[in-house]
Amino acid sequence: MFEAIALSDAEWQAITLSLKIAGSAVGWILVPGVAVAWLLARHDFRGKSLLDGLLHLPLVLPPVVVGYLLLLSLGRHGWLGQWLYQGFGLSLPFTWQGAAIAGGVMAFPLLVRAVRLSLEAVDPKLEAAAGTLGANRWRVMFTITLPLAVPGLLTGTVLAFARALSEFGATITFASNIPGETRTLPLALYTLIQTPGREAAAARLCVLSIVIAMLSLMASEWLARRARKRLEERDR
Amino acid sequence: MSGDIHPSTPGAPPAADGALECRLRKRLGSFDLDVALTVPGRGVTALFGESGSGKTSLLRLVAGLDRPDAGHVRLGERLLTEVASRTQVPPHKRHLGVVFQEARLFPHYRVRGNLTYGMPRAARPQFDDLVALLGIGHLLERLPGTLSGGEARRVAIGRALLTQPRLLLLDEPLTGLDGERKRELLHYLVRLTREIDLPVLYVSHDTAEIAAIADHLALIEQGRLTAHGQLDALMMRLDLTERLGGFDAATRLGARVVDHDPAYALTRVVLDDGQTLRIPALEHPPGTPVRLRVGVRDVALAHAMPEGTSYRNGLAVVIDAIEPSTQEPSANEVRLTIGRQQLRARLTRQACDEMQLVVGKPMVALIRSVAFDSRF
Numbered sequence: 001m002f003e004a005i006a007l008s009d010a011e012w013q014a015i016t017l018s019l020k021i022a023g024s025a026v027g028w029i030l031v032p033g034v035a036v037a038w039l040l041a042r043h044d045f046r047g048k049s050l051l052d053g054l055l056h057l058p059l060v061l062p063p064v065v066v067g068y069l070l071l072l073s074l075g076r077h078g079w080l081g082q083w084l085y086q087g088f089g090l091s092l093p094f095t096w097q098g099a100a101i102a103g104g105v106m107a108f109p110l111l112v113r114a115v116r117l118s119l120e121a122v123d124p125k126l127e128a129a130a131g132t133l134g135a136n137r138w139r140v141m142f143t144i145t146l147p148l149a150v151p152g153l154l155t156g157t158v159l160a161f162a163r164a165l166s167e168f169g170a171t172i173t174f175a176s177n178i179p180g181e182t183r184t185l186p187l188a189l190y191t192l193i194q195t196p197g198r199e200a201a202a203a204r205l206c207v208l209s210i211v212i213a214m215l216s217l218m219a220s221e222w223l224a225r226r227a228r229k230r231l232e233e234r235d236r
Numbered sequence: 237m238s239g240d241i242h243p244s245t246p247g248a249p250p251a252a253d254g255a256l257e258c259r260l261r262k263r264l265g266s267f268d269l270d271v272a273l274t275v276p277g278r279g280v281t282a283l284f285g286e287s288g289s290g291k292t293s294l295l296r297l298v299a300g301l302d303r304p305d306a307g308h309v310r311l312g313e314r315l316l317t318e319v320a321s322r323t324q325v326p327p328h329k330r331h332l333g334v335v336f337q338e339a340r341l342f343p344h345y346r347v348r349g350n351l352t353y354g355m356p357r358a359a360r361p362q363f364d365d366l367v368a369l370l371g372i373g374h375l376l377e378r379l380p381g382t383l384s385g386g387e388a389r390r391v392a393i394g395r396a397l398l399t400q401p402r403l404l405l406l407d408e409p410l411t412g413l414d415g416e417r418k419r420e421l422l423h424y425l426v427r428l429t430r431e432i433d434l435p436v437l438y439v440s441h442d443t444a445e446i447a448a449i450a451d452h453l454a455l456i457e458q459g460r461l462t463a464h465g466q467l468d469a470l471m472m473r474l475d476l477t478e479r480l481g482g483f484d485a486a487t488r489l490g491a492r493v494v495d496h497d498p499a500y501a502l503t504r505v506v507l508d509d510g511q512t513l514r515i516p517a518l519e520h521p522p523g524t525p526v527r528l529r530v531g532v533r534d535v536a537l538a539h540a541m542p543e544g545t546s547y548r549n550g551l552a553v554v555i556d557a558i559e560p561s562t563q564e565p566s567a568n569e570v571r572l573t574i575g576r577q578q579l580r581a582r583l584t585r586q587a588c589d590e591m592q593l594v595v596g597k598p599m600v601a602l603i604r605s606v607a608f609d610s611r612f
Contacts, residue, residue, distance in 0.1 A: 128301055129340040131327040133354030133399050143353075147344050 007208075013180055014188040015208065018165055021096055021184055025103035025164035026157055029111055033160070034153070037115035038141075042124075058170075059109045067173025070102055074174070092174075099175040099182045103164030111160040118152020119145065150227045158220030162213065185209055255403050255435040258317075260297050260307040269293055269459040275403065279451030280429050280436040282467065284443075284480075290459040291439045292337075295407050298437070299334050300327040311402055333401030333434075337408050339388035341380035347391050348376040354399035363398065369431060370394050370424055386417040390424060397432065404436045410445060422448055443481040447471075447488060447529050455479055472578045474559045474569045483563055487535075487580045489528045493520050502605065507551075509575025514548040515608040532569070534607035535581035538600045539591070548605040553579060555597045558588060572601055 007015070039045075040052060058066050074081040074092050084090040092098035122145050130140045146153070168186040175182040177191065185205060192202040256275035261268060269290040275281045283291050296302045298309055300316060303324060309317040311332070316325045327334075341350050351363070367373050370390045380388060389409055396404060409425065410418045426449050429436055440446055446453065446467070453470050455463040463470055463479075468488050470476055477485050491505035494512060501517040505526060513528070520526060541550040553572035561567040561582060568588050572579045579601060583593075593599070 125336070125338070125340055126342060128327070129334070129336060130342070130353070132299060132301075132330075132332065132334040133395065134328050134331075134356075135354065136326075136328050144342060 010179070010188070011205065011208065014183060014185050014205070015212070017096065017180070017182075018184040018186075018212075021099045021103055021182075022161050022164035022167075024097070024100035025107055025167075026111075026161045028100065029104040029108050029160065030157065033108060033111040033156070034115055034146075037112045037119055037156075038145075040112070041116045041119035055112055056109050058106050063106060063167070063169025064173050066105060067102060067170035070098075070105065070170065070174040074098070074101065094176045094178060094182065096175070096181055099167075099171045099184065100164075102170040102174045103167040104160075106167050106170050107160035107163040110163050111156040114152050114156030114159055115149065118149040118155070121152070122148045151224050154220060154223050154227060158216060158223075162216055165212065165216075166209075185212075256298065256309070256311055256437065258298060258307065258309040260294065260304045260309065260317075262293065262297060262302070262304045262306075264290055264293055264459060267459045269297075271454075271456065271459070271461045273454055273461060273464070275435055275437050276452055277435055278433070280438050280449050281452040281454060282446040282450035283437055283439045283454050283456060284441065284446055285456035286441055289456045291441075291456055292407055294456070295334075295405050295437065295439055299332055299405055300325060300330050331399070331402045333396030333399055333404040335389070335392050335396050335404070335406045335409055337411050339380070339385075339392040341383075341388055341391055341395075343380055345380075346376070347372065347378050347380065347383070350380065350391055351376075351395050351398055353395060356400060359398050359400045366394050366397055369428060384417070385413050386421045389413070389421055393425075393428070397428075397434075401434070404434055405439075406436060407439045408441070409438075410440075410442070425449055443484065443486075447481075447486055453480075468577075472571060472580065474557065474571065474580075477569060478562050481532075484531060484533075485563070485580070485582070486529050486531045487578065489530060489574075489577055489579065491526055491528055493518060493522050493524045493526060495522055502548075507575060508577060511551050511574065513551070513603070514605050516605065528608060530579065530603060531607065532580045532582040534603060535572075535579060536602040537570070537572075537581060537583060537587075537591070537593070538602055541600050542602075545602070546604070547602040549601075549603040551579070551601045551603070553599055553601045555593060555595050555599060557595060558593060560585070572599070574601070 036055065040048065071093060072078050074084070076082065076085050076091060076093070081092065084092070092101060126148070127140050127144055130144045135143065166186060167184070168190065171182065171184065172187060177183055177187045183191065185208065189202055189205045189209070192198040192205060255277040256273075259272045261270045271294060273294070283294065285291050293302070297304050297317070304317065304319060306319050307317070308315065308319065311330070315323055316330055317323060342353065345353065351367070355363070367376070370393065372387065372390050372394060375383060375387055375391065380391070383391065393409065410421055413421060422445060429449060438446070438450060450467050452465065453463070453467040454461055455470070455476070463473070463476060471480055471485075471487055489507060491507050491513065494504040494506050496503050496517060498517070502514050503516070503518045504512050504514055505528070506512050515528065518526065536547070538550070551574055553574050555570060556573045556578065557571040559569050561569045564582065566584050566586070567582050568585050570581045570583055570588070570593070572581060581601065
């Protein structure tokens with residue numbers, strides 16, 4: 001009975017790989033995502049709507065198109081991939097790092113959107129007040145703007161993590177479906193569905209995905225509530 | 237009924253040693269802001285005008301929060317803004333304390349954290365005294381969201397002062413407070429401006445507030461300065477009655493506490509020419525300089541001190557000017573001289589004619605003791 005519930009090695013591999021890839025994806029987009037969100041929330045410049053549109057492309061394009069574009073640019077013969085390979089010996093396609101890039105690109109607009117909304121909700125008058133108290137731009141950002149935007153930052157991070165975790169189309173196009181390297185949960189599930197007689201195993205992965213998704217949602221809710229509490233009701 | 241008493245700041249010198257000097261022009265919607273303003277190095281300068289006259293815009297230009305179209309701002313020797321040379325020192329390097337209309341406290345810092353946000357190490361010894369002066373000691377561990385409007389303003393004022401600014405800018409700090417809270421905060425402000433040696437630019441549209449706190453006045457209308465100087469002198473200008481108080485126009489007299497009469501709860505004060513006044517009891521010890529506010533409608537004139545009267549105060553005065561009132565068709569505005577000070581009275585034209593009042597005539601000015609309000 002217990003053995004029936006226990007996870008197989010392949011299942012564990014898919015889960016840990018998924019978490020590693022999704023975690024790395026969020027890791028690399030966090031700083032540029034916050035920077036771009038801040039740019040969009042606090043500055044007006046020429047080409048702002050163009051940048052905004054470009055950022056949202058991964059949300060509306062078929063993921064396969066994004067994966068293909070990544071392959072074109074970051075593949076060994078792509079303009080950026082060639083430079084990376086010749087200059088640093090780096091090759092991204094068909095590696096878990098490549099999968100993390102694909103997941104990050106797909107998650108980027110969600111992160112930027114959530115962070116931008118929370119940054120826009122921070123009253124610029126508080127930032128101006130901090131300026132008159134002698135705080136330079138960086139101190140204002142790290143002591144006023146970002147702390148007040150923490151709930152949105154958390155939401156954005158969890159959304160981006162969930163998006164990277166569920167990434168399929170761009171990943172399989174750019175990083176392929178290699179067991180132990182790029183076969184994340186969705187890809188493993190897809191492989192099982194394609195194999196006759198593995199319906200039960202597919203169902204198990206399906207349930208696993210739901211459990212992981214629920215856990216991350218609950219974690220985000222808990223973190224956001226804690227952050228809000230610290231911001232608003234720290235008083236006894 | 238209108239008549240306020242409050243401690244005075246020692247006679248502040250006029251604009252000679254200006255702390256702040258600016259000449260600014262900026263397009264503001266339907267009109268141009270175009271002013272040349274000097275804030276003296278001591279005392280409180282009120283920037284007074286109706287809402288929409290450009291007061292807050294001027295304050296923002298001084299604080300460096302906006303850029304002017306032309307002109308400059310100089311703080312002491314230091315040039316903060318100069319359009320011609322493209323100088324624009326950013327707000328955080330100006331060493332100005334700014335208190336905005338809303339307190340703008342940081343919601344994620346406790347009161348203590350707000351107070352110390354911009355506090356340099358050198359200001360640490362002042363912390364306790366200032367907290368006591370503002371009466372916010374019991375609030376230090378609270379979050380701003382739990383403070384009342386008046387408490388939040390006091391914290392904002394303390395926060396600005398603890399940055400050790402060269403000049404304090406206050407933008408209508410009493411706006412939006414109810415009567416009692418307003419009176420309380422004004423009390424703290426008057427005490428504060430008396431204790432700290434720091435020039436203050438105080439934006440307001442309330443004459444009673446200004447009469448309580450200001451030494452100098454800059455009157456701003458439609459983006460232009462229409463009067464600028466010592467407040468006491470400007471309050472004497474009959475042509476400014478409309479602007480400064482109107483129906484409730486008043487005079488301020490400088491005096492010194494002589495002694496107290498606890499039985500009747502009265503205090504005797506002496507003017508600079510030696511004449512005394514009886515006013516409702518003050519807490520200040522003998523010798524303390526005070527400023528008395530006397531409403532123009534609370535002063536009556538007589539040829540001699542009448543006998544058997546309830547008037548407690550009769551001052552020997554000389555008529556200095558008589559002009560028809562712009563406030564009241566039945567009245568004249570009369571300016572009187574007492575020693576080196578002046579006093580105003582609003583009298584019916586009928587009384588002026590019957591008493592044959594003319595400039596230069598010595599008279600007795602009658603003022604009821606209860607016309608003074610000692611709640612400040």
